[in-house]
Amino acid sequence: MRTLHHWKLDPFGRTVRAALGEKKLEFDSVTETPWAPGEVLAKSDPGGAGPVLVFGGETVSVGARATVEYLDETSPEPALFPGNPAERAEARRLLDWFDRKFEPEAGAPIRAEKLAKRMQGGGGPDMELMRAAREAVRWHLDYVAYLAESRDWLAGRRFSAADLAVAAHLSALDYLGEIPWADFESAKSWYVRIKSRPCFRPILADMIPGSPPPSYYADLDF
Amino acid sequence: MRTLHHWKLDPFGRTVRAALGEKKLEFDSVTETPWAPGEVLAKSDPGGAGPVLVFGGETVSVGARATVEYLDETSPEPALFPGNPAERAEARRLLDWFDRKFEPEAGAPIRAEKLAKRMQGGGGPDMELMRAAREAVRWHLDYVAYLAESRDWLAGRRFSAADLAVAAHLSALDYLGEIPWADFESAKSWYVRIKSRPCFRPILADMIPGSPPPSYYADLDF
Incomplete structure (x- = not known):
């Protein structure tokens, strides 16, 4: 059996969970917290949040970049890079964009300031960092809206890993109420389509003790 | 004919140039500067430094993550993910590590402070940023040395894209004299092997007007 070590609010863990779901691959979930990693996470991804995919007791893949490709190679249907x-x-370009631009500019600082800091007893958010990160969120949402308006799916005519990964990145901030959907209608319409896929159900059911999501987080019609 | 738009000191451009070289794929080179991009770069990778691969007048791939995979799919021999x-x-995990950790913690700040700022008339480097980035360089070199000691190549028994990409990241800082090789002997031995590959020759011949590399930069025996 497969086991995935991941943190519930980590966009990379969410990407891999969605990819496993698309391919209908069952797995046991081990919830990690990046600042207090278990033995497998600490050993396989020192300083990181995973995700770590374990199969038959062996770590087979670490991180979303490696693991989505691994899953597409070992379980080709349905293809995530069609x-x-x-x-x-083009799909991989968008993954790169969100992993290397959205995440450090918007995702990571907002999760750190609004959630991780408090969970570690580090006090309130730095409002200057939050302001810059929220501005970045809007800038990236504008790009998602542009892609959603001009294409069937984000990378082009076909549903791909780019849709899963971008939705995973956005969903982790949506959990914190940080996505201003009302100002980005076409991005929202695209996200509704992702939310309604069965692979996204476990992600919409995530619950961090002491930090519940806003009421619309799991709604398909929000 | 293929054309690659890239900045000479960009580690992602260097990764793709090395990958093209390994596969013996000829290409025309268009040198870009990220802060004054040409039309193709500005359109295909807004705000980025590319690289952008153009074939038959069309952009076919943007960024090293997408382009190395693209080259491995379209010209499979020799395999860069064997x-x-x-x-x-494991090879992709290391690419992810260097693209998402080494680059923002070490590569990008040192290039920005030591070179790009001056080229844009922005004054001298921020020494506090430089100190933190140099500490990160040592930390990552320690990891490269550990991998080089315990494996034939960085990702395991086989030469892979991980060797090319890590060498590309390090080479861009080596051009600026920022790699303390003497303290990391096994990392240095591994880098000598990469330097001696024909695919790396054009990278070792790079010359930025007004900012020549240190004398040992292109030496195979340094």
Whole structure:
């Protein structure tokens, strides 16, 4: 049996959980907290939040970048990088964009300031950091809206890992009430389509003790 | 014919140039500067430094993450992700590590403070930022040394894209004299092996006007 070590609010863990769900691959979930990692997480991804995929007692893949590709290689259907090489390149470009731009500019600082700091007894959020991160959220949402308006799915004509990963990144901030959907209607319409996929159900059921999500977080019609 | 738009000191551009070289794929090079991008770069990677791969007048892939995979799909030999799925996952884990940890903690701040700022008339480096980034360089070099000591190549028994990408990241700082090789002998021995590959020759011949590299930068025996 597969086991996935992940933190519930980590966008990379959410991406892999959604990918496993799309492929209908069952797995046991081990919930981690990045600042108090268990033995497997500490050993396989020192200083990181995983996710770590374990199979038959062995770590087979660490991180969303490696693991989504691993799953697509070992369980090819349905393909998460469908189409021709240029279409696959476009999906990976968007993964790169969200992992290397959205995450450090928007996702990581908001989760750190609004949630992780408090969970570790570190006091209230730095409002200057929050302001800059919220501005970045809006900038990236504008890009998602543009893609959603001009294409069937974010990377083009086909549903891909880019849709899962972007939705995973956004969902982790949506849990904290930090996505201003009302100002980005076409991004919202696209996100409703992702939310309604069965692979996203466990993510919408996530609950961090002491930090419940806003009421609309799990609603398909919000 | 292929054209690659890239900045000479960008580690992502260097990764793709090395990958093209390993596969013996010829290409025309268009040198870009990220803060004064040409039309192709500005359109294909807004706010970024590319690299952008153009084929038959069309952008086919943007960024190293997408482009290395694209090249491995369209020109499979020699494989840059060889071995079984777990070996490939380990190579991609290391790419992710360097792209998402080394680059923001060490590579990007040092290039920005030491070179890009001056090239844009922005004054001298912020020594506090430099100190933190140099400490990160040592921390990551320690990890490279550990991998080089315990494995044939960084990701395991086989040469892979991880070797090219890590060498590309380090080489961009080596150009600026910022890699303390003497303190990391096994990392240095591994880097000598990469430097001696034909794919790395054009990278070692790079020259930024007004900012020549240290004398040992292109030496195979340094």
